[in-house]
Amino acid sequence: MCLCGTVMARHSTVHDHRPPPTCMLRYASLTVDAQLSCAHDLRSHSPHTTLTYMKSRVRSIALALAVLACHTTHAAEILNASYDVSRELFDAINPAFAQQWQVKTGERVTIRQSHAGSSKQARTVADGLPADVVTFNQVTDIQLLQRTGVVAADWQKRLPNNASPYYSLPIFLVRSGNPKGIKDWNDLARPGVQVVFPNPKTSGNGRYTYLAAYAYALDANQGDQAKAKAFVAKLLANVPVFDTGGRGATTTFVEREIGDALVTFESEVTAIRKEYGKSNLQAVTPSLSLRADFPVAVVDKVVDKKGTRKVASAYIEFLFSPQGQEIVARHYNRVNDANVAKKYAAQFPQVKLVTVESVFGGWEKVTAEHFKDGGILDQAFKAAPAR
Numbered sequence: 001m002c003l004c005g006t007v008m009a010r011h012s013t014v015h016d017h018r019p020p021p022t023c024m025l026r027y028a029s030l031t032v033d034a035q036l037s038c039a040h041d042l043r044s045h046s047p048h049t050t051l052t053y054m055k056s057r058v059r060s061i062a063l064a065l066a067v068l069a070c071h072t073t074h075a076a077e078i079l080n081a082s083y084d085v086s087r088e089l090f091d092a093i094n095p096a097f098a099q100q101w102q103v104k105t106g107e108r109v110t111i112r113q114s115h116a117g118s119s120k121q122a123r124t125v126a127d128g129l130p131a132d133v134v135t136f137n138q139v140t141d142i143q144l145l146q147r148t149g150v151v152a153a154d155w156q157k158r159l160p161n162n163a164s165p166y167y168s169l170p171i172f173l174v175r176s177g178n179p180k181g182i183k184d185w186n187d188l189a190r191p192g193v194q195v196v197f198p199n200p201k202t203s204g205n206g207r208y209t210y211l212a213a214y215a216y217a218l219d220a221n222q223g224d225q226a227k228a229k230a231f232v233a234k235l236l237a238n239v240p241v242f243d244t245g246g247r248g249a250t251t252t253f254v255e256r257e258i259g260d261a262l263v264t265f266e267s268e269v270t271a272i273r274k275e276y277g278k279s280n281l282q283a284v285t286p287s288l289s290l291r292a293d294f295p296v297a298v299v300d301k302v303v304d305k306k307g308t309r310k311v312a313s314a315y316i317e318f319l320f321s322p323q324g325q326e327i328v329a330r331h332y333n334r335v336n337d338a339n340v341a342k343k344y345a346a347q348f349p350q351v352k353l354v355t356v357e358s359v360f361g362g363w364e365k366v367t368a369e370h371f372k373d374g375g376i377l378d379q380a381f382k383a384a385p386a387r
Contacts, residue, residue, distance in 0.1 A: 075107060075108045075109065075110070076107060076108075076109045076110070076308055076311045077109070077110040077111075077112065077308075078109065078110070078111055078112070078132035078133060078308050078311060078312050078315060079111075079112045079113075079114060079129075079130060079131045079132050079133075080094075080111055080112070080113055080114070080131065080132070080133050080134070080135055080315070081114045081121045081124070081125050081129060081131035081133070081134045081135075082113060082114065082115055082121070082134070082135040082136070083115070083116075083117065083118040083121065083135070083136055083137040083204055083205070083245075083246070083294075084115055084116055084117050084118070084198075084203065084205065084245030084246040084247045084248070085205065085245075085246040085247050085250070085264065085265060085267070085268045085271075086115065086135065087113070087115055087247070088271055088331060089267070089327075089328065089331045089333070090111075090113055090135070092327050092330070092331065093318070093319070093324065093327055093328075094111040094113075096318075096323065096324075096327060097109075097111065097314075097315055097318045097324075098110075098111065100318065100323070101311065101314060101315075107311075109311055111315065114129065114131065115245075115247070116244070116245055117198065117199075117202045117203035117204065117205070117206075117244050117245035117246070118136045118137045118138055118141050118203065118204035118205070119138075119140075119141055119201075119202055119203065119204060119207070120202050120203075120244065120245070121134070121136065121141070122134070122136065122140075122141035122142070122144045122145060123144070125145060125150060125299065126144060126145055126148045126150060130302050130305075130306070131299050131302060132298065132299055132302050132303050132306065132308050132311075132312040132315075133296065133297065133298055133299060133312050133315055133316050134151075134296065134297055134299060135294065135296045135316070135319075136204065136294065136295055136296070137168075137204040137205065137208070137265075137292060137294045138204040138207060138208070138292070138293075138295070138363070139156075139162075139293070139295050139363050140363050140367055141204065141295075142155060142163075142295050142297050143363070145297070145299065149301065150299055150300070150301045150302070151297050151298070151299055151300055151301075152300045155297040155298070156295070158297075158298075159296070159316065159317070159320060160320055160336070161293075161320075161336050162293070162295070163295050163296055163297060164293035164294055164295045164296070164336075165294065165296060165316075165319035165320045165324065165325070165328065165335070165336065166294055166319070166325070166328045166329075166333040166334060166335045166336065167291055167292055167293045167294060167333070167334050167336075168265040168266045168267050168292050168294070168333050168334060169208075169212070169265070169266055169289040169290060169291055169292055169334075169351065169353060170197075170205075170208050170209045170212045170263050170264065170265060170266075170289055170290060170292070171263070171264075171265075171266045171269055171283060171284065171285045171286065171289065171351075172188075172261050172262070172263055172269075172283070172284040172285075172286065173253070173261065173262040173263075173264065173269045173272060173273070173281055173282070173283060173284070174260065174261050174262075174281070174282050174284055175260065175280070175281065175282070176280050176281065176282065177282075178282055178284070179260070180192075180193055180260045180261070182260065182261050182284055183284060183286075184216075184286045184287050185212070185213050185216040185217070185235075185286055185287075185288075186216075186220070186231075188213070188235055188238060188261060188263070189231055189234040189235045189238060190238075193238055193260050193261070194238055194239075194240050194258070194259040194260050194261075195235065195238050195239055195259060195260065195261045195262075195263060196239065196240070196241070196243075196249050196252050196253045196258060196259035196261070196262045196263070197209040197239065197242075197249055197262065197263040197264065198242065198243045198244060198245050198246050198248060198249045199242035199243065199244055200371070200377055201371075201377075202244045202245065203243075203244060203245050203246060203249075204292075205245070205246035205249070205264055205265060205268075206242070206246075206249075207371070208265075208290055208292045209263045209264075210232060210236075210370075210377060211290050211356065211359075211360065211366065211370070212286075212288075212289050212290035213231065213232050213235050214228050214231075214232050214370075215288065215290055215354050215359045215360075216231075216286070216287075216288050217231035217232065218359065219288055219354075229376060229379065229380060229383070230383070232380045233380045233381075233383040233384045233385070234384070234385065236380055236381055236384045237384035237385045240258055240259060241258065246264050246265070246268060249262060249264060250262065250264065250268065250272060254272060254276055254281070261284075265292065266285075266332060266333075266334075266348070267331055267332040267333045269283050270283070270332040270347075271331070271332065285349045285351050286351070287351075287352060288351070288352045288353075288354065289351050289352070289353060289354075290353070290354055290355070290356070290359075291353045291354070291355050291356075294333070296316045296319060297316070298312045298313055298316060299312075320336075320337075322337060322339070322340065325337040325340040326340055329341070329343070329344040330344075332347065332348075334348055
């Protein structure tokens, strides 16, 4: 047990691992210097007095060094590889978890972040990025890590809701006054409308947008596959630029002012409106959308090598806790905790939600049919009318 638990709690409330506070270093240094100085002054006293004093001083020095050692050895660092538009969420999650971890264990922890399109992140981790945990926005990205032996086969069984702590859905963001009158998916495929969303080849965000549009077309056309393919071809033709990730698409729409509508996760739309002003941008929820579950996992190969399994596991478990769910909901993600979901229900419009399983037969099937080379997505790109 660390002798300086109380001292640590007093001196460190941050969630990153920093060097011991200067005051602690100075205290230890001055303690040692002072004791040595006093011992030097006692040379004129009797041997017995000097010996007794020195024993007392040695104990003081040992305690000071123990305090210093606790500040320098009990720390951990983990890396969270996440999807592109989760920055603000984990900026809130990380210090909350770090504080809880320190109170519970007396240890300090740094949580580093890496962000990019979810599918791109998965390939990067598979290629060797030493992420301790992954927080992605589609199951297939963690399945890739499972196939490469980076993540264990039972990753979905370790946590509730198939290891998905929250979910979202694609909705629209339009400019003030909605000048193009965009209300549903069919409006995005009209001639003269420019729509912005990331590339489905590199981004989970873009993949959900593509699949939601396809599901809408199937629903509107009584399951007619040919009409659904033609619809998404028209939609893809209206995209002026395909960014690799969701945040890039946001920049294109908001800052570069390209496009009439942005399609992205509901949580991102709300965050954009808060940052740039609700009067300038309007949210539009379509009649139908696709549920996007956001799965998480410990990267077994990395944590076993680094010795960080305990803190990494606790980190992703925190996302399922009432405190974690509260933070997630405050950032406009829909949560599975019934009490938290009820508390924040007013901020989420009602919408008909379908799933990859119900419409496409699951991720394995939809990946083989739509996203493989030469699949339905590639065919739609080729069939897209010239811009």
